[in-house]
Amino acid sequence: STVKGLAPPAERFDASGERFLIVHARWNESVIQPLVEGAIETMIKSGVKRENIVVETVPGSYELPMACSRLIAASQIQASATATDLMGASSLLDPAAPAAPSSAPLTGPFAAAIAVGVLIKGSTQHFEYISEAVSHGLMRVQLDTGVPVIYGVLNCNTDEQALQRAGVGKETKGHNHGEDWGNAAVELGVKTKR
Numbered sequence: 001s002t003v004k005g006l007a008p009p010a011e012r013f014d015a016s017g018e019r020f021l022i023v024h025a026r027w028n029e030s031v032i033q034p035l036v037e038g039a040i041e042t043m044i045k046s047g048v049k050r051e052n053i054v055v056e057t058v059p060g061s062y063e064l065p066m067a068c069s070r071l072i073a074a075s076q077i078q079a080s081a082t083a084t085d086l087m088g089a090s091s092l093l094d095p096a097a098p099a100a101p102s103s104a105p106l107t108g109p110f111a112a113a114i115a116v117g118v119l120i121k122g123s124t125q126h127f128e129y130i131s132e133a134v135s136h137g138l139m140r141v142q143l144d145t146g147v148p149v150i151y152g153v154l155n156c157n158t159d160e161q162a163l164q165r166a167g168v169g170k171e172t173k174g175h176n177h178g179e180d181w182g183n184a185a186v187e188l189g190v191k192t193k194r
């Protein structure tokens, strides 16, 4: 196809002060890992600080909407409170997050989130049901919370398709879609900032 192509990143955005969330499933870990690394590296190239990228995991893609919903809500609650009000609540977020002085908000709200999952078709209808539920679920989370949730779910028929979309294909290397998701998270995070 001469038309289908990746969305090139738009002009550079200043996301240096923004916080981002990445929630990734652990199914198909060998594909998940390059996707997540690609997203993080791309975001850092755009000026995002690594300590402002919170990474959480869930068992499978079906858990992505719930985890994104809860973590986005927790970060929004904490943004309006101080550490003393919400001691222990930070366990929902990155445990490595630097402890803020009690007068400062424990965490800031996330500018955007990326939900990363790899669905590979098996011999049953499981794939279709999860894929449909996750797509609708993630769309609902972003519209309900007002925080962009970038769709980082690969829906593949074969292992090789998934590997190529993480830039680690065996037949041809392919392109790491995690990089595009990192760019999309920065762009939407800046453009939808309130």
Ligand SMILES: O=c1[nH]c(NC[C@H](O)[C@H](O)[C@H](O)CO)c([N+](=O)[O-])c(=O)[nH]1
Pocket: 025, 026, 027, 028, 059, 060, 061, 062, 063, 117, 118, 119, 120, 121, 122, 126, 127, 130
């Ligand atoms: O992320 C995935 N989860 C998968 N299933 C687990 C599912 O996401 C839930 O974790 C599980 O159903 C428990 O809710 C997959 N398959 O079943 O094939 C898959 O390919 N990828």
